Amino acid sequence: xxxxxxxxxxxxxxxxxxxxxxxxxxxxxxxxxxxxxxxxxxxxxxxxxxxxxxxxxxxxxxxxxxxxxxxxxxxxxxxxxxxxxxxxxxxxxxxxxxxxxxxxxxxxxxxxxxxxxxxxxxxxxxxxxxxxxxxxxxxxxxxxxxxxxxxxxxxxxxxxxxxxx
Numbered sequence: 001x002x003x004x005x006x007x008x009x010x011x012x013x014x015x016x017x018x019x020x021x022x023x024x025x026x027x028x029x030x031x032x033x034x035x036x037x038x039x040x041x042x043x044x045x046x047x048x049x050x051x052x053x054x055x056x057x058x059x060x061x062x063x064x065x066x067x068x069x070x071x072x073x074x075x076x077x078x079x080x081x082x083x084x085x086x087x088x089x090x091x092x093x094x095x096x097x098x099x100x101x102x103x104x105x106x107x108x109x110x111x112x113x114x115x116x117x118x119x120x121x122x123x124x125x126x127x128x129x130x131x132x133x134x135x136x137x138x139x140x141x142x143x144x145x146x147x148x149x150x151x152x153x154x155x156x157x158x159x160x161x162x163x164x165x
Contacts, residue, residue, distance in 0.1 A: 007058060007097060009104050012041055012048035019057035020050065027087035029149065040064055040084065046108040047081065051088065051097045059088035061101040065112045071140045071157035072116065081109030081160065083119035098128075102135055110160050118157035120146060132156045 012020070017037060025031055040062050041048045047063035063083050070078045083105065088097045106117050120143065121128050129139075137156040146153035 006095070007051050007053050007092075009049055009051050009100055011045060012050050012060065012062070014038070014041070016050055016057055016060075020060045020062075023057065023060060023087050023089055024085065026089065028085065030085070030147070032085070037062065044112070046111055047105050049101055049104050049108070051092075051101055053092075058092040059086075059097045059101060061086040061105050063105055063109065065109065065114055070116055071118060071155070072159055078116060079112065079114045081106070081112070081114040081117040083117065086119075098131060099135065102131070106135075106158075106160055114160055116157055116159055118155060120153040120155055122147065123152045123154055129154065129156070132158075 017034065020037060021031075021034070044064050047061075047065070049061050050057050051059040061083065062085050063081050066080050066082050067077055068080055070076075070080070083102075086098060086101060088101075109117055117137075118140070119132070119137075121132065123129075123142070133156075135158065137158045139154045140157045141155045143153045143155060145151075
Protein backbone atom coordinates (compact mmCIF):
# COMPACT_ATOMS: atom_id res chain seq x y z
CA UNK A 1 0.00 0.00 0.00
CA UNK A 2 1.26 3.48 -0.91
CA UNK A 3 -0.06 6.50 1.00
CA UNK A 4 -0.34 9.85 -0.76
CA UNK A 5 -1.77 13.20 0.37
CA UNK A 6 -5.51 12.47 0.29
CA UNK A 7 -5.60 8.96 -1.11
CA UNK A 8 -3.81 5.65 -0.99
CA UNK A 9 -2.87 3.08 -3.60
CA UNK A 10 -3.32 -0.63 -3.06
CA UNK A 11 -3.74 -3.82 -5.00
CA UNK A 12 -7.19 -4.60 -6.38
CA UNK A 13 -9.36 -7.09 -4.48
CA UNK A 14 -12.36 -8.90 -6.01
CA UNK A 15 -14.64 -7.00 -3.63
CA UNK A 16 -13.55 -3.78 -5.45
CA UNK A 17 -14.99 -4.93 -8.77
CA UNK A 18 -18.30 -3.03 -8.61
CA UNK A 19 -16.46 0.24 -7.88
CA UNK A 20 -13.99 -0.35 -10.72
CA UNK A 21 -16.78 -1.13 -13.20
CA UNK A 22 -18.62 2.04 -12.13
CA UNK A 23 -15.50 4.17 -12.63
CA UNK A 24 -14.82 2.52 -16.00
CA UNK A 25 -18.36 3.24 -17.20
CA UNK A 26 -18.36 6.81 -15.91
CA UNK A 27 -14.96 7.77 -17.29
CA UNK A 28 -14.37 5.77 -20.46
CA UNK A 29 -16.33 4.83 -23.56
CA UNK A 30 -14.51 1.47 -23.66
CA UNK A 31 -16.19 -0.86 -21.20
CA UNK A 32 -15.23 -4.40 -20.27
CA UNK A 33 -17.02 -7.47 -18.98
CA UNK A 34 -16.73 -8.69 -15.41
CA UNK A 35 -14.91 -11.74 -16.75
CA UNK A 36 -12.34 -9.54 -18.51
CA UNK A 37 -11.56 -7.57 -15.33
CA UNK A 38 -11.29 -10.73 -13.23
CA UNK A 39 -9.13 -12.53 -15.80
CA UNK A 40 -6.60 -9.70 -15.77
CA UNK A 41 -6.65 -9.67 -11.98
CA UNK A 42 -6.05 -13.42 -11.75
CA UNK A 43 -3.25 -13.41 -14.32
CA UNK A 44 -1.49 -10.16 -13.31
CA UNK A 45 -2.59 -9.16 -9.80
CA UNK A 46 0.44 -6.96 -9.12
CA UNK A 47 -0.49 -4.62 -11.98
CA UNK A 48 -4.17 -4.14 -11.05
CA UNK A 49 -4.09 -1.21 -8.63
CA UNK A 50 -6.75 1.05 -7.19
CA UNK A 51 -6.66 4.51 -5.66
CA UNK A 52 -8.99 5.21 -2.75
CA UNK A 53 -9.88 7.95 -0.34
CA UNK A 54 -11.21 7.19 3.12
CA UNK A 55 -14.68 6.52 1.75
CA UNK A 56 -14.47 5.45 -1.88
CA UNK A 57 -12.41 4.03 -4.70
CA UNK A 58 -11.64 6.94 -7.04
CA UNK A 59 -9.41 5.39 -9.70
CA UNK A 60 -7.81 2.24 -11.02
CA UNK A 61 -5.28 0.88 -13.47
CA UNK A 62 -5.18 -2.61 -14.93
CA UNK A 63 -2.50 -4.12 -17.09
CA UNK A 64 -1.19 -7.33 -18.55
CA UNK A 65 2.25 -8.64 -19.40
CA UNK A 66 2.87 -9.69 -22.99
CA UNK A 67 5.74 -10.95 -25.09
CA UNK A 68 6.47 -9.17 -28.34
CA UNK A 69 8.71 -7.09 -30.53
CA UNK A 70 10.18 -4.16 -28.61
CA UNK A 71 9.15 -0.61 -29.46
CA UNK A 72 12.73 0.56 -29.06
CA UNK A 73 16.02 -0.51 -30.61
CA UNK A 74 16.41 -3.78 -28.78
CA UNK A 75 16.99 -7.11 -30.47
CA UNK A 76 14.70 -10.09 -30.28
CA UNK A 77 11.50 -10.56 -28.34
CA UNK A 78 10.87 -8.86 -25.01
CA UNK A 79 8.41 -8.83 -22.11
CA UNK A 80 6.16 -5.79 -22.26
CA UNK A 81 3.70 -4.34 -19.78
CA UNK A 82 0.50 -3.20 -21.50
CA UNK A 83 -1.70 -0.65 -19.75
CA UNK A 84 -5.18 -1.84 -20.68
CA UNK A 85 -7.18 0.77 -18.78
CA UNK A 86 -6.63 3.65 -16.40
CA UNK A 87 -9.35 5.94 -15.07
CA UNK A 88 -9.85 8.46 -12.28
CA UNK A 89 -13.24 9.89 -11.35
CA UNK A 90 -13.59 13.45 -12.72
CA UNK A 91 -13.81 15.15 -9.30
CA UNK A 92 -10.49 13.53 -8.34
CA UNK A 93 -8.58 14.31 -11.52
CA UNK A 94 -5.63 16.71 -11.58
CA UNK A 95 -4.51 15.58 -8.11
CA UNK A 96 -1.63 13.33 -9.19
CA UNK A 97 -3.61 10.10 -8.85
CA UNK A 98 -3.17 8.92 -12.46
CA UNK A 99 0.55 9.68 -12.28
CA UNK A 100 0.87 7.72 -9.03
CA UNK A 101 -1.08 4.79 -10.52
CA UNK A 102 1.21 4.75 -13.56
CA UNK A 103 4.38 4.87 -11.44
CA UNK A 104 3.14 2.11 -9.16
CA UNK A 105 2.15 -0.17 -12.02
CA UNK A 106 5.45 0.35 -13.83
CA UNK A 107 7.24 -0.84 -10.70
CA UNK A 108 4.93 -3.85 -10.62
CA UNK A 109 5.63 -4.55 -14.30
CA UNK A 110 9.32 -4.62 -13.55
CA UNK A 111 8.60 -7.32 -10.95
CA UNK A 112 7.23 -9.41 -13.86
CA UNK A 113 10.54 -8.70 -15.63
CA UNK A 114 8.93 -6.46 -18.25
CA UNK A 115 11.47 -4.35 -20.10
CA UNK A 116 8.94 -1.93 -21.56
CA UNK A 117 5.57 -0.37 -20.76
CA UNK A 118 3.17 0.67 -23.50
CA UNK A 119 -0.38 1.89 -23.92
CA UNK A 120 -2.84 3.26 -26.43
CA UNK A 121 -4.30 6.72 -25.93
CA UNK A 122 -6.84 8.70 -27.93
CA UNK A 123 -5.10 11.29 -30.08
CA UNK A 124 -7.56 13.88 -28.69
CA UNK A 125 -6.75 13.12 -25.03
CA UNK A 126 -4.15 15.85 -24.62
CA UNK A 127 -4.02 15.80 -20.78
CA UNK A 128 -3.23 12.06 -20.79
CA UNK A 129 -0.65 12.42 -23.57
CA UNK A 130 1.09 15.18 -21.61
CA UNK A 131 1.08 13.04 -18.45
CA UNK A 132 2.60 10.09 -20.29
CA UNK A 133 5.27 12.33 -21.84
CA UNK A 134 6.05 13.71 -18.36
CA UNK A 135 6.57 10.10 -17.24
CA UNK A 136 9.03 9.51 -20.10
CA UNK A 137 6.76 7.87 -22.67
CA UNK A 138 7.27 8.49 -26.38
CA UNK A 139 4.76 8.22 -29.21
CA UNK A 140 5.95 5.24 -31.24
CA UNK A 141 3.16 5.02 -33.82
CA UNK A 142 -0.45 5.87 -34.65
CA UNK A 143 -3.21 3.30 -35.11
CA UNK A 144 -5.93 4.61 -37.41
CA UNK A 145 -9.57 4.02 -36.37
CA UNK A 146 -8.48 2.18 -33.21
CA UNK A 147 -11.49 2.99 -31.08
CA UNK A 148 -15.09 1.92 -31.69
CA UNK A 149 -15.99 5.51 -32.61
CA UNK A 150 -13.17 5.43 -35.23
CA UNK A 151 -10.85 7.81 -33.36
CA UNK A 152 -7.15 7.19 -33.87
CA UNK A 153 -4.84 6.13 -31.06
CA UNK A 154 -1.23 6.91 -30.34
CA UNK A 155 0.83 4.01 -29.09
CA UNK A 156 3.13 5.38 -26.40
CA UNK A 157 5.96 3.40 -24.86
CA UNK A 158 8.69 3.67 -22.28
CA UNK A 159 11.61 1.42 -21.47
CA UNK A 160 11.55 0.00 -17.95
CA UNK A 161 14.54 -0.78 -15.82
CA UNK A 162 14.30 -3.82 -13.57
CA UNK A 163 15.73 -1.78 -10.71
CA UNK A 164 12.93 0.84 -10.91
CA UNK A 165 11.93 2.31 -7.55
